[in-house]
Amino acid sequence: SALHIFPDSVRLENGSSRCSGRLEVKSNNSWSSVCEDDFDLLDAEVVCRELDCGAPSVLQGALYGEAEAPILTREFSCEGHESVLLDCGSSWRKTKACPPDKAVGLTCSDSVRLENGSSRCSGRLEVKSNNSWSSVCEDDFDLLDAEVVCRELGCGAPSVLQGALYGEAEAPILTREFLCEGHESVLLDCGSSWRKTKACPPDKAVGLTCSGKAAS
Template sequence: MIEVRLADSDEQCSGTPKVLSMEILTDVSSRSFDLRAAMVVCRELDCGNAVRVTTARQTSEEGRNRGYVQMIDCTGHESAVSQCQQQQISLDSGFVSIRTRVVCSESVRLVDGDGFCSGRLEVKTNQSWSRVCETDFDRQDAEVVCRELGCGTPLTLQGELFGEGTHPFGTKEFQCKGTEEHLLTCSASTREEHTCTHGKAVGLACSGPRDVRLVGGDSRCAGTVEMFHSGEWRELNGEAWFRREAAVVCRQLDCGSAVVANVKRPLSSEPGWSVATDCGGSEPALRECATFVHLQTEVLAAVTCSGTSSDENKELI
């Protein structure tokens, strides 16, 4: 039986993913480890939703004495890593040692939604998950949740939008200002009894991450792909850039469908982000099917979408 751990961290719900099998703890390969795999890791550890996955080169000292790593490939819907596809990869002399780090939301999650940024809101207090009543939650609270999950801004807030769920209702009425980083740091009042009725469990849809843009084209819906990662915008490599990936970018930017997916030669020596993509084409955001890797690239990803200039400032409805 394979179990997952988050190591090299003082925090329970963030760290380097490793798998435990037959009392042997093995590093997880950065290959194919994307936000979908991170969602499964966070779910198995009861740590809420995956917020982000980062990678960094390891020093020779950190990467030595490892005969192999475990590659896991998940759809994002599994309840445990043991249900994902797995393969052991031997480390040869040409293998680049990459450390992957996962950050989970720990105490807030969206479940049963259409993607990672929508679903029924559940909050964990005293190691137990509870639903939130619609009357105890407003626009300012939703802004904090979407930000905490790395999911942009709130679009839709409605009772039973994503089902009623089975966890008990919490007794907190949140009173966020909208600027807090975490929902549980907001002011809240506590009711001795909760009278939330059926159909009032908060469902929330966020806009999704604003971490992709198209530059240098005739409109915001055409150009070279740039992605925000580790605090900066960089162009994206196009070594494995296809219509499926382009479709995800156009959807994320609310730019219609992909018309052209092509590659360009870089005009500068500034290195771009290198990602390995495994998109099906229906994902709501590129980060859900992209893994950051550390490889050199000679071509950049470019997209032309069918849309031109949709409303970038959607309001909560």
């Protein structure tokens, strides 16, 4: 089968990256918006996974403007494990038309990533800060922080946390210690403090494996 890197059946329009925007779904070769009433967090999990954008962090109508495409009268009923939205069950909605300001807007987490691993659920941790990616020092990261990262990526719980597991840092290393309590939904919601000690050697960049399997 043909390898495709980006899906061609869902997209997020009008956002700051391909991981945020107004949801549009391709149906009969044309793009349609989706009504807020017909879409829930389980559906959003599937879309974020399909786009390889981690887990949903914000789901709200009209977050990225009103619908420009026609709005589907179709309600998605994903269970959350599907790899693409069009694999989910759906039913035709019998109620009235959906107003354009109720078109679903969705933000998937795109502030953390795992690089150089066998899937997006394992690798050397990089965090987006000031629009560029940085590695994290092993000394500044613990299991509670790892729990948050694995959850943010939609990858289950941490199973291995070790420096240099996936090679030395290629990005600059943050001098920032994360202070997660474990319940936060994204790493950048955690408290943090600036580390005052010396620079972190590149072989101390955190490598992390989460227990969940990424959808291929």
